[in-house]
Amino acid sequence: MAETTVDRVKRAMPAARPLAGGLRRAWIQEMISGYLFALPAVSVLAVFLILPILASLALVFMDYDLLTPARWLGFDNITRLFADKRMMTTYWNSFRITIGATALNNILGLLLAMAVNRKMPRVLRYLLRTALFFPVLTTTASLAIVWQFILTQDRGIMNHLLQQIGLAPIPWLSSVRWSLRSVILYDVWKSCGYLMVLYLAGLQGIPEVLYEAAKIDGASRWQLSRYVTLPLITPTAFFAIVISLIGAFQIFDNAFVLTEGGPGDASRTIAMYIYEMAFKRYEMGYACAVSLTLLIILVTLTLLQIWAGRKWVHYE
Amino acid sequence: MTSAVRTIRSRAGTIRKTLARSSWPYTGEGLIWLLLICVAVIEVAPIMWMFSTSLRNPADSFELPPDFLPTAWRWDNYLAVIRSKKIDFPLFFWNSLKIAVIVTGSQILTCSLAAFAFARLRFPGRDALFFLFLASMMVPAQVTTVPVFILIRSLHLMDTHWALILPGLSGAFGVFLLRQFFMTLPGELIDSAKIDGAGFFRIFWRIMLPLVGPGLAALGVFTFLGSWNNFYGPLLFLRSWDKLTFPLAVVTLQGYMGMGNRAHVLAGIMMSIFPTLAFFLAAQRFVIQGIALTGLKA
DSSP states (O other), X not given: OOOOHHHHHHHHOGGGTTTOHHHHHHHHHHHHHHHHHHHHHHHHHIIIIIHHHHHXXXXXXXXXXXXXXXXXXXXXXHHHXXXXXXXXHHHXXXXXXXXXXXXXXXXXXXHHHHHHSSSOOHHHHHHHXXXXXXXXXXXXXXXXXXXXXXXXXXXXXXXXXXXXXXXXXXXXXXXXXXXXXXXXXXXHHXXXXXHHHHHHHXXXXXXXXXXXXXXXTTOOHHHHIIIIIHHHHXXXXXXXXXXXHHHHHTOOHHHHHHTTTOSTXXXXXXXXXXXXXXXXXXXXXXXXHHHHHHHHHHHHHHXXXXXXXXXXXXXX | OHHHHHXXXXXXXHHHHHHHOOSHHXXXXXXXXHHHHHHHHHHHXXXXXXXXXXXXXXXXXXXXXXXXXXXXXXXXXXXXXXXXXXXXXXXXXXXXXXXXXXXXXXXXXXXXXXXXXXXXXXXXXXXXXXXXXXXXXXXXXXXXXXXXXXXXHHTXXXXXXXXXXXXXXXXXHHHXXXXXXXXXXXXXXXXXXXXXXXXXXXXXXIIIHHHTHHHHHHHHHHHHHHHHTOOHHHHHHOOSGGGOOHHHHHHHHHHHHTTTOHHHHXXXXXXXXXXXXXXXXXXXXXXXXXXXXXXXXX
């Protein structure tokens, strides 16, 4: 950030600040403006995020079903977590969805971005980019209905196409084996376009000079991708992977409409489990306990990534 | 002189490259185009099928093999959905639109104010506050759901649109996004405005805000999309039929008549895409730029 004159003076003679009355007034004016400008956003954040997190921390120790007054439980909700098999199942599902969706979305997003980022007529590039980005604009819950029509076992479009090329029909939504994969498939269809645009921006941020220099040194096309593009795309990849992981761990709409979590709990995500605990069984305290484990896991994962990122992210 | 040398060297590079060219680069190029076209087809096919089926005779909507291009132009399917006695689609459309417009307008205002403060003003605790905003983007919606639900319930706002509007009045992502835009502007602009005696609000409103127009457009599209496509919030807070928003209504509609009349369900979903599509096409350049800036270093 560019230093202002006021900053420079303040840094040069901090002791003189009380003497310089005009500067001091300017400084106070800037401070008050800063707080006032931030106030609306900060108050929404405080009421709908910070306060709720603190309330969650308290609710964990309570039994509350919305109708009868909250009752102090102590550590019961927390000990209950350790024996909760369904929570473990839904965590495992979310974990698999997260790994599958993050990996596929990022690999596909990067490949598509590299593919679109080449010389081609402007109109074609516009059409391709819009086509690939289009699913991002649609409503997850509504399009899940369309995908239901596509993936149903009987008279579904996907199975019809599979049979056309001589493959056996697959129970996409109704089998333990496939329902989770269908959720991943749907998520990749829905969001790989977003990742493509993100990576495309990263690619276009790589200075052309570097490619020219490498070409002069006789680098092959493969070497250009490997030694110029790949290291310089790592900051974008880092950001993309962090937000994909956070997003994928919270997947709700997709599975809620597409498979309804079934069969059994086969495709139920942790977000759906928390929803069920809170709003189907009205165990508010326990739902808070489960949701806080999710918070702890996401924060740990993100911090781990920041730590690991130092090893593989290449900053100029 | 040096530029001449560079030209010669780059020419030599081109020649060397041409000499080294075998059939392999063409195969690679072919594979890339194949991937691109395959994925583009897969991304568009479900939407094409939805569009063409929504225009088909309802009795033909289960037909296999599927047609991805329109075989009929039954626009009256759309009319039937709009005029349906059982399901008041125009009302749901209005509900969704009202909430999305209020939330979008409010976010543009509150987020740009805060983003300007975090990017351009100096005050104690600024960086700590901004860090709080960044960190809050990690917090999953599920963590705040239960307490927010209890709060909304105790304020007697259940089953009102306020339950969706109030938490959406501002957002950490918007503050982060717009701060990225404000950071790209030269600081001298503020200095010279200050010398001219302008107050901070005037600097913000008259000088800085017009310059981050693309950022505001991007945030507008993102917020509108997020609100318009929100399913979880309405699922929690809305109960009565006349309060429902579009996505919730579509999913409910599917339960009511999904197996009987696929063409009508698909026509309903198509209609929900039109506003976001229009918004996106109008501001596409800014959306792309917005996504690009969030990916840069904070």
